[in-house]
Amino acid sequence: MSENQVIQSVWTRPRRQKREQPALSREVIVAEAVRLLDEEGAAALSMRRLGTRLNAGATSMYSHVASKDELIELVVDHVYGEMEVPGPDAAKDWWAAASACAHSVRSTILRHPWIAPMLGEVGVSLGPNSMRLTEGMLAMLEEAGFDLEQADHVVRILFAYVIGMTTSEAAWLTMLARSGQSQEDWTRKVWPAVEQATRDYPHLRRRYTAQEGGRSSEVLVDNFGYGLDWVLDGLRSRLDQGSRKGAETG
Amino acid sequence: MSENQVIQSVWTRPRRQKREQPALSREVIVAEAVRLLDEEGAAALSMRRLGTRLNAGATSMYSHVASKDELIELVVDHVYGEMEVPGPDAAKDWWAAASACAHSVRSTILRHPWIAPMLGEVGVSLGPNSMRLTEGMLAMLEEAGFDLEQADHVVRILFAYVIGMTTSEAAWLTMLARSGQSQEDWTRKVWPAVEQATRDYPHLRRRYTAQEGGRSSEVLVDNFGYGLDWVLDGLRSRLDQGSRKGAETG
DNA sequence: TACGCCCCTCGTACAGTGTTCGGCGAGCGC
DNA sequence: GCGCTCGCCGAACACTGTACGAGGGGCGTA
Structure with missing residues (x-):
């Protein structure tokens, strides 16, 4: 009994539809990983989240990819391709x-x-x-x-x-x-900290003030x-x- | 009742010895983190392991360091100091x-x-x-x-x-x-893979063979x-x- | 058409992670 | 002596990557 779909009877159970999509493959996994990384950043890449985005189980990727590290190697090379x-x-x-x-x-x-x-x-x-x-x-x-x-x-x-x-x-x-935040907001917010941190570093301070606008x-x-x-x-x-x-x- | 030390009575319990060392501080935490990283690599750095090496509890570092990310920032700057x-x-x-x-x-x-x-x-x-x-x-x-x-x-x-x-x-x-492995062992082991992977890339192949010895x-x-x-x-x-x-x- | 096999899928489980919370106990100021 | 603060830590929570084994659909062969 799983928690995300309650099976009332054999007849209502969705017969798993295969082959409507090319299912899972190394290519679609890597492509979706890149999309996930673009949208949510490196910290958000987990096998479970990636599986969910692919309408797949958490561990379904492991027949196409040996490990997360290998997935990352593939992702990197995919980006090299651009x-x-x-x-x-x-x-x-x-x-x-x-x-x-x-x-x-x-x-x-x-x-x-x-x-x-x-x-x-x-x-x-x-x-x-x-x-x-x-x-x-x-x-x-x-x-x-x-x-x-x-x-x-x-x-x-x-x-x-x-x-x-x-x-x-x-x-x-x-x-x-x-x-x-926007670049301006961020710059404005940390400016006092920068000003204080560069107290003893005149050259750095001049550099920062020179490009104050960001x-x-x-x-x-x-x-x-x-x-x-x-x-x-x-x-x-x-x-x-x-x-x-x-x-x-x- | 904890699992790593059985308390027989109040008298045998080690009275927590304070102040024999400067206890915990940002400096000793960061220094020990660098040592851990040097010995076991980036994947081995976890708050629990670091705490154990410092004879401290897993979460004792959080009064000196806001998060693992902040610890890493401190570690990086520590290395800049070298x-x-x-x-x-x-x-x-x-x-x-x-x-x-x-x-x-x-x-x-x-x-x-x-x-x-x-x-x-x-x-x-x-x-x-x-x-x-x-x-x-x-x-x-x-x-x-x-x-x-x-x-x-x-x-x-x-x-x-x-x-x-x-x-x-x-x-x-x-x-x-x-x-x-040693560099020679590793090179020898992956050499067939390199040879096969560079099949279509003559310049790369020449580069690899030129520095074959590693x-x-x-x-x-x-x-x-x-x-x-x-x-x-x-x-x-x-x-x-x-x-x-x-x-x-x- | 039926069987058998293979391979993909995925629920479950395990060891480990970062981090929060609350209690506890020691040290210090009064 | 009392109380307060602050550092320490056990427990707990929500996650993580991954091993394992069961299930079942698809396909080659009979």
């Missing part, structure tokens, strides 16, 4: 291609801010989408004239910058969403782009001083 | 100072690899140690000739690079520790230093250009 991979002829303007890829990674993370801590937990993975992204970048850079080792470094450094920079943006977004999204994207250009500058100089073939930069 | 802050006369050789600071941040994170995901959850905080670090960097850079906005960018970019780069190293370390710590620190020099190169060029391009992003 990032823009450099196309086959992107090497003609590798600067633009790398920049577009970096911006795509950033905006994907900001669209799913809960993923930032997960990236730190999962680390580098063998997921197909994550591999496709790295492979695309490596291929493009090698075609643009970098050798294997250089391209490896470039990808590492570029992604380290993008992920590091975006993670702090995402943490800010997450905190704002959790507080349920960080608008234009300022944030400018910050990001500024550092990105910088990193890409370094990239170009390495290319120029390295092998000198195919170094036209559009 | 990072090397540029000294007052570091501006004379800001390159060396920034490099030393970056290396210190990296090695601190690698000493406590569990902290990498936490950095993504906590985000920028008002903790005293975190502020001391940022303040020290800002002060040094301004004294070295950067203006406020430039120094802000530099700190952001540098830390984004260091944290992003180190996070993936830390994830690797964490995974290795969780598997309980990544030694020398290679890793070289990778890190390579990118760090690169970032600092960009930093220097910005400084040399001075105010000519200074107001570009304003």
Whole structure:
């Protein structure tokens, strides 16, 4: 006797309708998990809640997914799938291609801010989408004239910058969403605390007061782009001083 | 009647000895939490286990710490306290100072690899140690000739690079520790999977085979230093250009 | 058409989690 | 000596991830 449906007799019992939907599968589980995370954040992801949203029992996912950790790996790779991979002829303007890829990674993370801590937990993975992204970048850079080792470094450094920079943006977004307030309200509310906390730190205080109005999204994207250009500058100089073939930069 | 100590009579009951230790305090709680995390990893941190290690009840910490999340914030700032802050006369050789600071941040994170995901959850905080670090960097850079906005960018970019780069190293370390195997064993064991997964990704495959022996710590620190020099190169060029391009992003 | 098998589903159960509450008992100020 | 405050802790609550085993629908084969 379950508590959520009282069975009066055999005749009123709903004959479990199978196959009206493709039922459960790895894909729909992961997709629904992403939706749940987008709507309610990382803390709200539990197997029971996810099962309920799928009209499934709490433990029904375990025949498609070994554990919650594995589910998270799949979710992360699913999000990797939203990032823009450099196309086959992107090497003609590798600067633009790398920049577009970096911006795509950033905006994907900001669209799913809960993923930032997960990236730190999962680390580098063998997921197909994550591999496709790295492979695309490596291929493009090698075609643009970098050798294997250089391209490896470039990808590492570029992604380290993008992920590091975006993670702090995402943490800010997450905190704002959790507080349920607008950015202005929140800033106004914690301002006294900031003022008191920065008493002994004049440079920090000046920095905070300089951006008192809060960080608008234009300022944030400018910050990001500024550092990105910088990193890409370094990239170009390495290319120029390295092998000198195919170094036209559009 | 509790289950972990049978009270025979009033006389044998241990008179709770107070004040032999400074009892519980925020500091000893946080310090013990760091020790627990170092020894057993992030998944092992629970209020009950922490209480047991402190010879305290499960909920005794709640008069010193509001919640587990707050405890984590304190733990993170405690670890920030281990990072090397540029000294007052570091501006004379800001390159060396920034490099030393970056290396210190990296090695601190690698000493406590569990902290990498936490950095993504906590985000920028008002903790005293975190502020001391940022303040020290800002002060040094301004004294070295950067203006406020430039120094802000530099700190952001540098830390984004260091944290992003180190996070993936830390994830690797964490995974290795969780598997309980040596790096060679692990590499040998997953090698067939890698070989099969990289079937369609020739560049990735070449990268993996190139570093087949596994990544030694020398290679890793070289990778890190390579990118760090690169970032600092960009930093220097910005400084040399001075105010000519200074107001570009304003 | 009937049987048998397989695999998906899910109720139940277990060990553990963070956190609240209320009581208790010790220390300190008066 | 008295009372009050404050730190400590046992019990309890609402959850969590996951193992297990029973049930039953779908499909291949007879």
